[in-house]
Amino acid sequence: MEKGRETKVWAHRGASGYRPENTMEAFELAIRQGADGIELDVHTSADGQLIVIHDETVDRVTDGTGLVGEKTLKALKELKVSTSAEPEGIYRIPTLQEVLDLMRTTDMMVNIELKNSICFYPGMEEKVLKAVKEMKMEEQLIYSSFNHYSLLKMKQLDSQVQTGILFSDGWVNPAMYAKKLGINAVHPAVYHLKYPQFREEVKRAGLKMHVWTADKPEHIQLVKEAGAEAVITDYPDRAIALV
Structure with a gap:
């Protein structure tokens, strides 16, 4: 891994441009491609297990239907994840524990997005922190969410x-808002970089900036020129070549 990159490369849901998103295979490929970190999404199953999947339902990415939070871990493990990305194969939904077991063997950052803005999962924050602490991985973790109440609870x-x-x-000066809450970073979409004064506001607030999801060369270049600490991308190998 190239440690000297000013803008780090984080694999969005793993190397999801090449393998089904949020699968062990996507995370393993991100490691092999030399990414500096990964980004993943966490929900909670009906029996209280931390599940790595993006949507509130399993409909889009598996051969099943229904809410993640209404299915047991056993039921979720029986589902087959979509194989729209090559190569063909059988992919399964991983638990957070499985992903952490993999990532603890690396020095890569792990960005856990808490997906509790629509479906609320009581005790999720405590469970996530406990899992990370038991693995002694605190230094490798950053937590993001659209649910800022959840981030405050983490703090x-x-x-x-x-x-x-x-x-x-359309937010006006989200960097100042984040700083007032004691948050450490902003995670804007690529197009937010074009908002008036956004980059300057982030710099003035002294916050880090991790930008998603930059896949096109011109978007990756924009993130680099903005001085972001990390670019979050589906194609970590392409981003590494550009940054």
Whole structure:
């Protein structure tokens, strides 16, 4: 891994441009391609297990239907994840524990997005922090979410955790908002970099910036020129070549 990159490369849901998103195979490929980190999404199953999947339902990425939070771990493990990305094969939904077991063997960053903005999962924050602490991986983790109440709870549970706000379109000075909350970073979409004064506001607030999802060469270049600490991309190998 090239340690000297000013803009780090984080694999979005793993190397999801090449393998089904949020699968062990996608994360393993991100490691092989030399990414500096990975980004993943966490929900909670009906029996309280931490599940790595993006949507609130399994419909888009598996051969099943229904809410993640209404299915047991056993039921979720029986589903086949979509194989739209090559190569063909059988892919399964991983647990957070499985992904952490893999990532602890590396020095890569792990960005966990807490997916509790629509479906609320009581105790999720405590469970995630416990899992990470048991693995002694605290230094490798940063937590992001559109649910800023959840990020504040993470800070209340452990003041040392690194956090980053996700936000939607049209916010005025989200960097100042994040700083007032004691958040460490902003996680803007690529197009947010074109908002008036956004880059300057982030710099003035002294926050880190991790930008998603930059796949096109011109977008990756824009993230690099903005001085972001990380670019989050489906194609880590392409981003590495450009940054």
